[in-house]
Structure formats: C-alpha cells, structure tokens
Amino acid sequence: MVLCAGPAALALVLGLWGITREHSMWRDEAATWQAAHRSLAEIGHMVGHVDVVHGLYYAVMHGVFALFGDSLITLRLPSVLATAAACTLTALTGARLSGRWVGIGAGLALPVVPAVQEYAQEGRSYALVLAFVALATWLLVRALAQPNSRRWAGYAAALLIAALLNWFSLFALAAHAVTTLLARPGRARSIGWALAATGAVAGALPVVLISRAQAEQVSWIKPLGWPTVLGVLITVTISALCARTPHARLPKNLRRDRPHPRVSLAAVALPLCAVPQIGLAAVSLVKPLYITRYVLFAYLGLALLIGALLATLTVRIRKHPRLLLPATLTVALLALLPTELRLRTAQSRVDDVLTAASLVAHARHAADGVLYIPAARRDTALVSPHEFAGLRDLALAQSPVTSGTLKGIEAGLSDIARAVRSAQRIVLVTDPGLLPADSARDRAKQRALAEHFALRSDSIERGRRVSVYERVK
Structure with a gap:
C-alpha cells in the first residue's frame, strides 16, 4: 500500500x-481552452489544419469540460492526476525490477523533478x-x-x-527496443515486442504524416x-552513474527471495532516460525541435535510477537506514x-492571457475596435470573450471556429x-x-495606427501589452 500511496500522495x-498559478493562463493553455470548447466535429475540422498532434488531447478535454465545467482547476487537474498515476507506475516498475525500496524511492523522486512539477500543473498533454x-x-x-498476448496488446x-x-513519445519505443535487446528475449518475446511496436507505430502513422504538413507550427523552436x-549531458551522466549501483545492476545476492528477472533496472531505465533526449537532440541538429516537454517521459528513467541509488545507500547505512528516504525527500x-x-506564479510562463483580458476590460469602454499583433494574440479574446464585449475585431475575416484554425483568418491589407x-x-x-511585425498584415496594422492614431495609454503586465489608440486625423 505504501509503495503506491506515498508517491501518489506526494504527486x-x-x-x-x-x-x-495566481489565476493565470498562458498561451499554450489558451489553445487547449478554446479548442476544448469546440464540438468534436469542430475539433476534427481544426486538426486538419493545425495542432493534429494535440487532437486526441483536445477531444479528451472537451469531454472533461462537458462533464465538470470549465475552470483553471478543471483545465489542469487531468495533468495532476496523470502525474500521480505516472509516479505510482514508476514505483511499481522499480519494485518489480529491484525491490520495494527501489520502487518507493523512484516513485517519490519523479514528482520532485522540477520539469515534472511544471507540467503536472499545465493544461497540456x-x-x-x-x-x-x-x-x-x-x-x-x-x-x-511473463509474456502473453494480453500484455503485449x-x-x-x-x-x-x-x-x-504526442507522437514524440515514440522515442520511448526506441528506448524500449534497446531494453528488449539487452534482455536477450528469445524468439517468442522478440516477435511479441515487434508486433506490438509495429501496431503502435502503424496506428500513430497518420498523425505523424499529417503533422509534417503542419511543421510551420514548430518553426519558432530555436x-x-x-x-x-x-x-542533456548532465542528466544522462547522472543516470549512467546511478546505473552502476548494485540495485540497478541487480546482483543475485540482493534478490534471493525472488527469481532473477529477465531484465535489470539499468537496462530499462538508462535507455529510457538517454535515448529520447539524445535522439531528439540529434534530430534537432538538422531541424530544431528540442523542447524539454517533448521528452518529459525521459525523467521516468532518471527517477528509477535515483530509486536504485537511494536503495543502495539504504542498505549501506547501518544506523536508522529507513530514515534515508524521508530525509532525502525533505x-x-x-x-x-x-x-x-x-x-x-504567473511569471513562470511566457505570458498570461487572463491578465491581458482584464486590461482590455478596463480600456474598452470608450473604444470601438480591437487589433491583435500578431494574430495569435487573439487568444486573449477567445478565452475571455465577455471582456471584449462591444469591440469590433477590425482585421478578422473568418472566425477561428469557421476556418478550423486557432487564430482565425484575417482580411486583406486594404480591407x-x-x-x-x-x-x-x-x-x-x-x-x-518594440519588435518589428513579421507579416504584411501586421505591418499594415502598425502603419495605419501610426498614420491616423495617437497612443493614449499603454499597459504591460505578465508578458502582454494592451495599448489604446485614439484617432487624430
């Protein structure tokens, strides 16, 4: 019971x-918010144009909002629960591979990792x-x-x-391939793994292929x-050092109470930590794609190996060995x-669309129009439409829902x-x-404002800027 309860409770x-997060929502979560408020048919229409990699997640969140209502807690609670589940499963995996103390240590290590804490509280996948x-x-x-068809399925x-x-998780499949080879599985197990892996790849292939046509969405990655x-080097090096501990290599004298498993903890955890990170980094040398959240699951391997290190230290401490885990955790x-x-805090993310919307609410009473530069900042209104009541979207030609996009389609330059x-x-x-606009439409907006309007007020809060312009000629 403690094996699962401790890690889950901590997570x-x-x-x-x-x-x-101080009543804040950043731009990526705003995409989830507006997509999840669309019907399933509208989500299907949208992912044909953008965000196909998040299509299933948007559908899930649509159901969550329909059942429990929309709020910041509802937006993020699935991530909290998923993290707790991941910690429980990590504890079970560690215990199965190398004993109860390894499992508890691994399950407690995972939720402490800063990146895991960050995305445990984010309305993303x-x-x-x-x-x-x-x-x-x-x-x-x-x-x-103990192979059987149900487990492989x-x-x-x-x-x-x-x-x-998120199909970047297929890097985990590459890590599992290394684990399977290290286990020397024999013909039957090799075939079972190959069939399961082939089925997973085949099922995900349509999303992978469609996402290639939407590659412009990740063009911002440096x-x-x-x-x-x-x-990456530090994380992998720490994992490699932990993999040398007895509980990671699993000598027989530590496990006389159970049959020796077919695979060691190091053979599972080290590839899971190293292969996704190094693999995505290698791909990024050709096309920049490396973002920590895309391979967040690599920390599962790190947590397992930290659990092995803690268990090894526990064995070697002669006085009060059971105090090591709570002391280390503290x-x-x-x-x-x-x-x-x-x-x-709200400052931990790039921006906050809710604060920007409240700024608009204070400034809109004497205004009759609104502009967004770039067009993606329209998410402010899509998340909080009531704050924009009475303002005409001057550049919008086709709404995001109708166009199957996240930011809508804007009119021509002259319009x-x-x-x-x-x-x-x-x-x-x-x-x-004061960065220059990166599109002809945004430059047209700036030019029209400069020629015919004067700046009357300007507010910058939490990564967004709201300005009010008044016509002078």
Missing part, C-alpha cells in the same frame, strides 16, 4: 499546491504522455518476464495512446544551444523550494487599413517590446 500534494509511457514501460517489464495500446497524445546540450524539497515557488481608419478608438493587444 497530488505538489500538483494541487498553487494549481491556479505532456503529463498524460508521461503516464502512458510509464504504463507502457511497466507492461513491457511484465511482458518480458496492452503494451501496444499504451504506446499508441501516448503517441496519439537551434540547440549549449545550455540545452549541457542539461532536503530535496527544501533545496528546490525557490524553484517550486516560482513555478506556481484591414480601411477598417482601422473607420474606427475612432482602438485597443491593441500585442507583446511587450
């Missing part, structure tokens, strides 16, 4: 702590991916030890769901930098307290200029700073 406490990769890993360990289903939530490379939580506090000139007072929602 829930950390996940629920400050879950509303990454915590759910983490949970299904954890489930697939647990099923793989069981199937390699469950393994394939878990991998497929993870891939449909090339690999040294901080990212260093972070020290880790206290050491990370500044990070934990920051993650639960935008004409609409801007027809307004008397305009609210502009944009980003902080």
Whole structure:
C-alpha cells in the first residue's frame, strides 16, 4: 500500500499546491481552452489544419469540460492526476525490477523533478504522455518476464495512446527496443515486442504524416544551444552513474527471495532516460525541435535510477537506514523550494492571457475596435470573450471556429487599413517590446495606427501589452 500511496500522495500534494498559478493562463493553455470548447466535429475540422498532434488531447478535454465545467482547476487537474498515476507506475516498475525500496524511492523522486512539477500543473498533454509511457514501460517489464498476448496488446495500446497524445513519445519505443535487446528475449518475446511496436507505430502513422504538413507550427523552436546540450549531458551522466549501483545492476545476492528477472533496472531505465533526449537532440541538429516537454517521459528513467541509488545507500547505512528516504525527500524539497515557488506564479510562463483580458476590460469602454499583433494574440479574446464585449475585431475575416484554425483568418491589407481608419478608438493587444511585425498584415496594422492614431495609454503586465489608440486625423 505504501509503495503506491506515498508517491501518489506526494504527486497530488505538489500538483494541487498553487494549481491556479495566481489565476493565470498562458498561451499554450489558451489553445487547449478554446479548442476544448469546440464540438468534436469542430475539433476534427481544426486538426486538419493545425495542432493534429494535440487532437486526441483536445477531444479528451472537451469531454472533461462537458462533464465538470470549465475552470483553471478543471483545465489542469487531468495533468495532476496523470502525474500521480505516472509516479505510482514508476514505483511499481522499480519494485518489480529491484525491490520495494527501489520502487518507493523512484516513485517519490519523479514528482520532485522540477520539469515534472511544471507540467503536472499545465493544461497540456505532456503529463498524460508521461503516464502512458510509464504504463507502457511497466507492461513491457511484465511482458518480458511473463509474456502473453494480453500484455503485449496492452503494451501496444499504451504506446499508441501516448503517441496519439504526442507522437514524440515514440522515442520511448526506441528506448524500449534497446531494453528488449539487452534482455536477450528469445524468439517468442522478440516477435511479441515487434508486433506490438509495429501496431503502435502503424496506428500513430497518420498523425505523424499529417503533422509534417503542419511543421510551420514548430518553426519558432530555436537551434540547440549549449545550455540545452549541457542539461542533456548532465542528466544522462547522472543516470549512467546511478546505473552502476548494485540495485540497478541487480546482483543475485540482493534478490534471493525472488527469481532473477529477465531484465535489470539499468537496462530499462538508462535507455529510457538517454535515448529520447539524445535522439531528439540529434534530430534537432538538422531541424530544431528540442523542447524539454517533448521528452518529459525521459525523467521516468532518471527517477528509477535515483530509486536504485537511494536503495543502495539504504542498505549501506547501518544506523536508522529507513530514515534515508524521508530525509532525502525533505532536503530535496527544501533545496528546490525557490524553484517550486516560482513555478506556481504567473511569471513562470511566457505570458498570461487572463491578465491581458482584464486590461482590455478596463480600456474598452470608450473604444470601438480591437487589433491583435500578431494574430495569435487573439487568444486573449477567445478565452475571455465577455471582456471584449462591444469591440469590433477590425482585421478578422473568418472566425477561428469557421476556418478550423486557432487564430482565425484575417482580411486583406486594404480591407484591414480601411477598417482601422473607420474606427475612432482602438485597443491593441500585442507583446511587450518594440519588435518589428513579421507579416504584411501586421505591418499594415502598425502603419495605419501610426498614420491616423495617437497612443493614449499603454499597459504591460505578465508578458502582454494592451495599448489604446485614439484617432487624430
């Protein structure tokens, strides 16, 4: 009971702590919010144009909102619960591979990882991916030890769901391939794994192919930098060092009470930590794609190996060995307290659409039009439409729902200029700073404002800028 209850309880406490993040919602969560409020048919129409990689998640969140209503807690609670499930499954996997103390240590280590805490409180799919990769890993360990068709089918289903939530999770399949080879599985097990893996890949292939046509959505990702490379190297190096501990290598004298399993903890955990991170980093040398959240599930491997390290230290401590886990957990939580506090503030994310909407609500009473630069900042109105009541969207030609997009389709340059000139007072929602517009439509908006309007007020809060312009000529 403690094996599962401890990790799950810790994950829930950390996940629920400050879950509303000072009543803020950043741009990625705003995409979830507006997509989940569409019908299933409208979501299907949208993913044909954008965000096909998140289509299943949007459908799930549509159901969550329909059942429990929409709120910041409802938006993020599935991620909290998924993280708790991932911690429980990690504990079970560690216990099966190397004993109860390894399992408890691994299950408690996972929710403490800062990146896991961050995405446990985010209305996106990454915590759910983490949970299904954890489930697939647990099923793989069981199937390699005692194979049967039901376990391989469950393994394939878990991998497929993870891939449909975000197909970068297929890097976990590559890690599992290494684990399977290291287990020397024999012909029957090899065939079972190959069939399960083939089924998962085949099921996810349509999403992968469609997403290639939507590659422009990740064009904002920057090339690999040294901080990212260093972070990957440090994580993998720590994992490799932990993999040398006795509980990771699993000598027989530590496990006389049970049959020696077909695969060691190191053979499961080290590939799961290293292969996704190194693989995505290698791909990013050709096309920049590396973002930590895309391979968040790699921390499952790190947590398992930390659990092995803690169990090894517990065995070697002669006085009060059982105090090691609670003492280590307390020290880790206290050491990370500044990070934990920051993650639960609005400033921990790029921006906050709710604060921007409240700024618009205060500025809109004397205005008759609104503009967004870039058009993606229209998410402010899509999340809080009541705050924009009475404002005419001067550039919009086709709504996001009708067009099957997240930001709508804007009118031509001349139509935008004409609409801007027809307004008397305009609210502009944009980003902080004075960066030049990166599209002809946005440059047309800026030009019309500069030629015919004067700035009357300007507010910058939580990563968004709301300005009011008044017509002067």
